[in-house]
Amino acid sequence: MDAFVYQANPTRVVFGAGALARLGEEIERLGARRALVLSTPEQADSAGQVAAMLGDRAAGVFARAVMHVPIETARAAREEARRLGADCAVAVGGGSTTGLGKAIALDSGLPILAIPTTYAGSEMTPIWGLTEAGVKKTGRDPRVLPRTVIYDPALTLTLPYPLTVTSAINAIAHAAEGLYAHDVNPVVALMAEEGIRASAAALAPLQSDPTDLHARGDALYGAWLCGTVLGSVAMGLHHKLCHTLGGSFNLPHADVHTVVLPHALAYNTDDAPHAMQRIARALGESDAAAGVHALARRHGAPTSLAAIGMPADGLDRAADLAAATPYPNPRPLDRRALRALLQRAFDGVPPQRD
Numbered sequence: 001m002d003a004f005v006y007q008a009n010p011t012r013v014v015f016g017a018g019a020l021a022r023l024g025e026e027i028e029r030l031g032a033r034r035a036l037v038l039s040t041p042e043q044a045d046s047a048g049q050v051a052a053m054l055g056d057r058a059a060g061v062f063a064r065a066v067m068h069v070p071i072e073t074a075r076a077a078r079e080e081a082r083r084l085g086a087d088c089a090v091a092v093g094g095g096s097t098t099g100l101g102k103a104i105a106l107d108s109g110l111p112i113l114a115i116p117t118t119y120a121g122s123e124m125t126p127i128w129g130l131t132e133a134g135v136k137k138t139g140r141d142p143r144v145l146p147r148t149v150i151y152d153p154a155l156t157l158t159l160p161y162p163l164t165v166t167s168a169i170n171a172i173a174h175a176a177e178g179l180y181a182h183d184v185n186p187v188v189a190l191m192a193e194e195g196i197r198a199s200a201a202a203l204a205p206l207q208s209d210p211t212d213l214h215a216r217g218d219a220l221y222g223a224w225l226c227g228t229v230l231g232s233v234a235m236g237l238h239h240k241l242c243h244t245l246g247g248s249f250n251l252p253h254a255d256v257h258t259v260v261l262p263h264a265l266a267y268n269t270d271d272a273p274h275a276m277q278r279i280a281r282a283l284g285e286s287d288a289a290a291g292v293h294a295l296a297r298r299h300g301a302p303t304s305l306a307a308i309g310m311p312a313d314g315l316d317r318a319a320d321l322a323a324a325t326p327y328p329n330p331r332p333l334d335r336r337a338l339r340a341l342l343q344r345a346f347d348g349v350p351p352q353r354d
Contacts, residue, residue: 004185009231011124012148013224017213019152020115023053023090026148030111032088034059036081038100039092040066043117046155047092050115059084065093065100068247071132074103081110088113091146094167095120095253102128102144112146117156119167119199119219120254121174121227123149127235129243135321136247138235145231151224153217161210165299166254168199168219171226172292173257175199176265176279177238178229180272182328188232189278195225196282203299236329237322238264241342244321245310255308258301259348262293263341266351271330289351304348315342 012029014022027035036059039047044063051058062080064073081089081104091101091114099122101112106128114123126145129138159167175192178184184192199222205215241264242256266289269276276288285291293303302308319342323335340354 001186005183006185006187007232009124009126009145009228011146013151014148015151015221015224017152017154017217019150020053020155023050023113023115023150024057026113026150027054027057027088027090030088030113030147032111033057034084034086035088035090035113036084036086036104037061037090037092038065038077038097039063040096043093043097046117050090050092054090059086065097067096067253068131068136068250069096069099069103069129071130073100074107074130078104078107081108086110090115091123092117094118095122098122098146099129101146103130105144106141109143112144113148113150114146115150115152115155116220116223118159118163118254119171119223121171121223121230124224124227125231127231129247131247134248136243138243149224151220153213153220156216156220157211157213159210161206162300163254164206164210164219165203165296165301166252166258168203168222169261169292169296169301170254170257171199171223172196173238173242173261174230175226176261176275176288176292177236178233179275179278180268180330181233181236183233185233188229191225192229193278193282195222195229196279198222199226200283200295203295207299235327236264237267237327237331237333240322240327240329240333241318241338244318245305248318248321249310249314251305251308251310255302256305258296259303259305259308259345262289262296262351263345265289265292266353267337267341268330269353293351305342305346307348310346312346315339315346318342
């Protein structure tokens, strides 16, 4: 076996239907007394319910989280936390809300307790992202890793099925890219393959019955594993493209991941054959890139950038930005090849190697 380094991230996970009932004791474990509850405007009611559960331990609610964490929103949230004297942030929702909590923690070191209601996986990573002047910047900092994550499948029962699919494929993207990361190790690889399997397998029963609590639990379990992978190893081409497209063109996060992943896998297929074999095996397919594309089509997910709002005249700029500051990747990032990849993703054609 090759030498490797494995560094576990110290997040406490509380998992199971009804786990939200343990919120008060988990806040107490953190030693927090004034928690600022965060959410998107759409989930303000849920944030209010969480604040009510906390009672005197709730400092207030900040329901202004949005995609890609604009720097202006981050500054407003940081100021609100200071104004209220918050000593903890409780992030209720998906990656946008968790990302806002991370923006606060990056500035202040405020501990985060995350309550995911999607399959984003951000809650298991020390990765932060901020968008300023149309450019999304990312980094890693242990201060932004949530101290505690409460995974309650019951909170995902109302997640619309189309978003369920794109959110699950977003999770799969984290694990798939982790399998060909330059710093992958056997422990992370096991998590990645199992996370892909669980996430993909949950979609068929949820297509039949979106309120299937067992399948919701499987999807959340898959998201936990996939997020852990993302937080443990380096990101590559896929995430570079998604950060570029999302931050610069304000495209919906999970949809971008869903559209781009098959094409990013095809780009890397010849340079990461063992990773592709494991991805395909987890999906029950013969080819990783084609398998992800088929999964998205089978469950009605978008398969083209055009369909999710990408302007055709932005493809050249996206290729330039991605090639200018590349992430580590098995195959070097070639601007011409990236531009061709983006065109295929824009048109919604099946992935292909070039």
